[in-house]
Amino acid sequence: MTIRFFAYYRDPEYTGRKEMTMAAPHTVRDLGDALCSQFGSPFAEEFFNSGRTAPGDRIIIMINGRRVEFLDGLDTLLRESDVVQLFPVVAGG
Amino acid sequence: MNNGYIGRILRINLKNGTIRKEPLNDANASQYVGARGLGTKYFCDECDPACDPLGPGNNLVIMTGPLTGTAAPSSGRYNAVAKSPLTGTIGAANSGGHFGPELKFAGYDGIIFEDISEKPVYLYINDDEVELRDASHLWGRDVFDTTEALYEECGSNFRVACISAAGENGVLFAGIMNDKHRAAGRGGMGAVMGSKKLKAIAVKGTGSVKVARPEAFFNEIVEARDSLRAHPVTGAGLSAYGTMILVNIVNGVGGLPVNNGSEGSLFPNADEISGETLTARHLIRNKGCFGCPIGCGRLTEIKAGAFKSKGEGPEYEAGWSFGADCGIDDLGAVCNANFLCNQYGIDPITMGATVACAMELYKIGAITEEDVGFPLHFGDAAAMVRATEMTCKGEGFGKIMGLGSYRMAEKYGHPELSMSVKKQEMPAYDGRAIQGIGLEYATSNRGGCHVRGYMISPEVLGIPQAMDPLTTENKPAMLKVFQDLTALCDASGICLFTTFGIGLKEIAGMYREAVGSDESDEEILLKGERIWNLEKRFNIAAGVEKDTLPPRLLRETLPSGPAKGRVNELYTMLAEYYAARGWTKDGIPTDNKLEELGIK
Ligand code: SF4
Secondary structure, eight states: OEEEEOGGGGSTTTTOOSEEEOOOOSBHHHHHHHHHHHHOTTGGGTSBOTTSSSBOTTEEEEETTEEGGGTTGGGOBOOTTOEEEEEESOOOO | OOSSOOSEEEEEETTTTEEEEEEOOHHHHHHHOSHHHHHHHHHHHHSOTTSOTTSTTOOEEEEEOTTTTSSSTTOOOEEEEEEOTTTSSEEEEEEOTTHHHHHHHTTOSEEEEESOOSSOEEEEEETTEEEEEEOTTTTTOOHHHHHHHHHHHHOTTOEEEEOOHHHHTTOTTBOEEETTTEEEOTTSHHHHHHHTTEEEEEEEOOOOOOOSSHHHHHHHHHHHHHHHHHSHIIIIIHHHHOGGGHHHHHHHTTOSOOTTTTTOSOOTTGGGGSHHHHHHHTEEEEEOOTTOSSOOEEEEEEOSSTTOEEEEOOOHHHHHHHTGGGTOOOHHHHHHHHHHHHHHTBOHHHHHHHHHHHHHHHHTTSSOHHHHSSOOOTTOHHHHHHHHHHHHHTOTTHHHHTTOHHHHHHHTTOGGGOOEETTEEOOSSOTTTSHHHHHHHHHOBTBSOSTTSOTHIIIIIOSSSOOOTTOOTTHHHHHHHHHHHHHHHHHHTSOGGGGGTOOHHHHHHHHHHHHTOOOOHHHHHHHHHHHHHHHHHHHHHTTOOOSOOOHHHHHSOOOSSTTTTOOOOHHHHHHHHHHHHTBOTTSOBOHHHHHHTTOO
16 A cells, blocks of 8 residues: 655654555554554654544544545554555645 | 724825825724724725726725734734625735734724825825825836835835736736735735725834733733644644645645646646645745744745746645646746736736636637637646736736636636636635535635635644535534634734634634723624624625536536545535524525624
């Protein structure tokens, strides 16, 4: 599956990447664990909320353009063909 | 006065050259707050809704708010209010920079311009000294040139708001530019100014703005500034990337219209025109408006190539209109077109969307190379910049584009290809992929507009809480609250972008202590609703068409992306929206509602 990073998640201290591919983990939670262990802090503080029940306050996680909140949250199942997009909370207008 | 207001306005009759200083109408200020609200109240009390927008009966009201020029965060705002020549609706355009505060420092809450001058003039304000001066030597000159000339003539410490030849020549979406790069951009307020032969306002003041309860006001400000600093968007995100950061996320939800919306709303090369790319390649430094801790503005430069240029922006909307909407992924061309809009003082949203519409007319053969003067294909960056420049300068086909996309598309037999509401172009979010913003476009009191009730906040950005962009549930009620709060925020004189980090509690708190009121948050929010209803009442009296969307959004399904197969469900939401507003099922404010709000 493809994972895309945006805004300051692309900075070297976070992931240093725009895009990467990996074999699809089972769920979004598993994906979070894999990315947090690969990139460590400060990215690792972003992905989950404190109880690991939902995404953290500062991240938007989209699977194929849909926020995981509107799918099955962290339990959303992943497929190889999925595109995951990770945005820090941003705004404009 | 010690209540956020100066207590005095200027009334300028351009026909006979009279300048009057009159007391501010306190009762109206208390009901309609200031800026967009109070400006609209003055306007509606004095002008016939049927007036010709470019005729003598259309007053131009420049109005600040009670927080403008205070220590409240991002308090550099003023509004220009008149009947819009583009839409025929009430036109109220909001701008930042330093001009609004300077007007208050000079001793005036606002200026009302009446009638039409015989020859070009500019208004000179140096505290109590106010004069109409000849502007024949400035007529025809662009915004930068005019501003520089006035710095030289009046002093480099003056603040200047002006128009260019585009406003003089009646480009229907010409704006008023202040501090060179800041725009009261939408709805053609610059064309109204041009019709009055009013080239500029140059102002300098040495006074200050006093508030009613300084200590309590200070505490409210500290709280608001702390909240802005703590919020990831207003504390870091907006200043780091500017508004262009939205390109990828809006494209991410499949809501970034491509090729005039004819090819859906997923742009494959969105990253090329994104805030990330702009920051990495072209950013020189950030710029902010008066008293703003956010500082979202940017000074950018295209260092080489065909589009070599330097200036401010682009903002997200312009990034889209000149980018994805024209099928263009060349950020240099996008910046260049945007810089032209600043230099000539025209609205880049309508400009880009009008070029996109012309490109679609060209594609279907409704216009040809003979009409335009050159081929105008989607994706042709050089043609897009050329078309923009022609419009700015009023040359050839640019004269037709200067009427906006609706009048242009109608002339060539295809009004349905204008992506506009009430003849003003919708901005950079597809209402088929993001349902609530479609309802906002349809119901906005100044035609296609996002900043009257920014539903992108909950629907895409998750602020203050996430709402599913694909559903219609709860959107009408939410939009009503957003629209009322936005009207209050605009009227107070602070920047709408603060509302990413603060809400009613903070805005009402600052307002209360500035003006010395003991009204509750709810009573203060009601002023926003009052403003909204007053605007709507004007539009109905002016005979503005019904709330709807272009047929493309209602009938053509999106071909791809997360919203594939969708249209905007406007008519599911509209009845509920009118009910939430307490209006008739046809969207007309009832007598009861107007009475309840004290609108006379
Ligand atoms: S947030 Fe941006 S537009 Fe608003 S006042 Fe600050 S710098 Fe100006």
